[in-house]
Each structure stands twice: as structure tokens, then as C-alpha cells.
Amino acid sequence: MCTEEDETEKVSYQEAVGCLLYLVQGSRPDIAFAVNDVSRFNAKHGKANWTAVKRIFRYLKDTINLKLHFKGAETLNGFSDADWASDIDKRRSCTGFAFNPRGGAISWRSKRQPTVALFSTEVEYMAAVVQEATWLKQFGAEIDECFKKEHILIACDNQSAIKLAETNCFRSRSKHIEVWHHHIRDRINDGTIAVRYISTEEMAADNLTKAVPSNKHQLCLNKMGLNIKN
Known part of the structure; x- marks a missing residue:
């Protein structure tokens, strides 16, 4: 048999x-x-x-027939998202990000985080893709001088994570976060990146962290520049 x-x-x-x-x-x-x-x-x-x-x-x-299309101004914007404890076996979270200059994605990732996050703010904070943003800015500066002057705007749908990244205040619930996760603060202070809040409904990286309904999936495709065009 x-x-x-x-x-x-x-x-x-x-x-x-x-x-x-x-x-x-x-x-x-x-x-x-x-x-x-x-x-x-x-x-x-x-x-x-x-x-x-x-x-x-x-x-x-x-x-x-889906293809990546680029249009508009040359601005490096990013979306960072995470799905807390979505791995039912090891309870690890899934991180996703996408960077969209001129309305089309050039860099993206979906991966399981290496550590178990204890609460959702920590997840979103770890999902802040500072290293990728820093590299993209350095690479862009070699092509166009304007990238040296502008910061990269990263959209996040967790306001607590943004506040944690922008301040140096001690919080009992976040004191266990490893030092390297706080690297984002240095990059904000030196002007490499800026973080802004965006609603979950407008988050383009949602389909990089979880299965989403068809209408949300289509919104993510549009924001990442994946369209059917001749």
C-alpha cells in the first residue's frame, strides 16, 4: 500500500x-x-x-501578465509590517517590508523573525528595516545626489512602535529588547530615515506577512507597482 x-x-x-x-x-x-x-x-x-x-x-x-511598473518622482519610501506570533509551532512572528521608489517595488522581503516577540510593539519595532533602508540610501546616492539630502520615509501601522523608536525613554515592557534593535534611533537622529504612521488599511506590506483577502491583496499589488499593462 x-x-x-x-x-x-x-x-x-x-x-x-x-x-x-x-x-x-x-x-x-x-x-x-x-x-x-x-x-x-x-x-x-x-x-x-x-x-x-x-x-x-x-x-x-x-x-x-502582472509586471512591475515605475512612474512619478524618484523618492525612496518603504513599508514595514509584522504579524505577531503567526507561526503556531514556534510562535515566531513574520516580518515583511517593501521599498517603492517611483511607485514600484525594488526591494522586498518576507521572513520569520529569529526570536519570539513578547508583545506586538516589539514585533513592529524589530520589523523596522533600518539596515535595508540605509543600504538603499547609500546605493541611491551613488546614482543621484538628491538621495544624500533626503531621508527615507518608512511607513508603519503601529504607533507604539514609532514612539519607541523615536524616544530614548525607559519602559519596563521594552527593556529586554536587544541593543541592536535600537539601531533605528541612531538612523532617525542622523536623518537617514524617518518613520510615519499609516493605517492598517493602507499598509502595502500586509500581504508579505500574512494571507489577506482579495481586495487587500489587490491594494498591496497596486502600491507595489504590480499591474497589468501593455
Whole structure:
């Protein structure tokens, strides 16, 4: 009798996930969360995991005409979001970010955080993508001098996280956050970045951290510059 394990050993799971990872890195930020999720089971996958991979390929087939488009002024803005304790096994949170100069994404990521966050503010604070923003500003400055003068605006939908980043006040609930997480304060003080509040309804990085309804998914596509155009 053929078991589920025997059936899944016959499929090219790792090769399929590798192809999806290539697309994620190159031009399809909209599948980053889903691909990140299925890639966690490369070593040991089951029938449900293989079904999820096939669903991603079906989605790609239905949206084959989606392309990244760029327009408007050259301004480096970013979106940073996190989904608290979404990993039901290890209770780790998922972080997502996207940087959109000229209305189209050039840098994005969806990944599980390496540590367990104790409350949602800490999650959003760790999700502040300071290192990526700093590198993008330095890279942009080599191309255009205007990037040296302007800060990168990062949108976050957690007001407590923004206040924690902008002040040096001691708080008993946040004293355990590692020192390197406070690196964001230095980058705010030296003008490299600025953080602003944005409502969850307008957060473009939502589909990088969780499964979202179709209308929200479409909003995220539009904000990241993924559109069907000739």
C-alpha cells in the first residue's frame, strides 16, 4: 500500500520551490509570503505542502501578465509590517517590508523573525528595516545626489512602535529588547530615515506577512507597482 510519504517523495518539491524563490527575488513580491511558508518544509514535506505549491503555480498562471511598473518622482519610501506570533509551532512572528521608489517595488522581503516577540510593539519595532533602508540610501546616492539630502520615509501601522523608536525613554515592557534593535534611533537622529504612521488599511506590506483577502491583496499589488499593462 502506497503511503502519503511515498507519494510526496516522488514529486520535485525542492526544485519547484527553488523556481518560486527565483521569481520572488526577481519580480513577484506578491507571492513572497506564500513561498516563504512552503520553503520551510523543503526537508520534510507532505501532501498538504505539495498542494500549496501547486496553488501558487496556479495563481502565477492566472496572473502571468502582472509586471512591475515605475512612474512619478524618484523618492525612496518603504513599508514595514509584522504579524505577531503567526507561526503556531514556534510562535515566531513574520516580518515583511517593501521599498517603492517611483511607485514600484525594488526591494522586498518576507521572513520569520529569529526570536519570539513578547508583545506586538516589539514585533513592529524589530520589523523596522533600518539596515535595508540605509543600504538603499547609500546605493541611491551613488546614482543621484538628491538621495544624500533626503531621508527615507518608512511607513508603519503601529504607533507604539514609532514612539519607541523615536524616544530614548525607559519602559519596563521594552527593556529586554536587544541593543541592536535600537539601531533605528541612531538612523532617525542622523536623518537617514524617518518613520510615519499609516493605517492598517493602507499598509502595502500586509500581504508579505500574512494571507489577506482579495481586495487587500489587490491594494498591496497596486502600491507595489504590480499591474497589468501593455
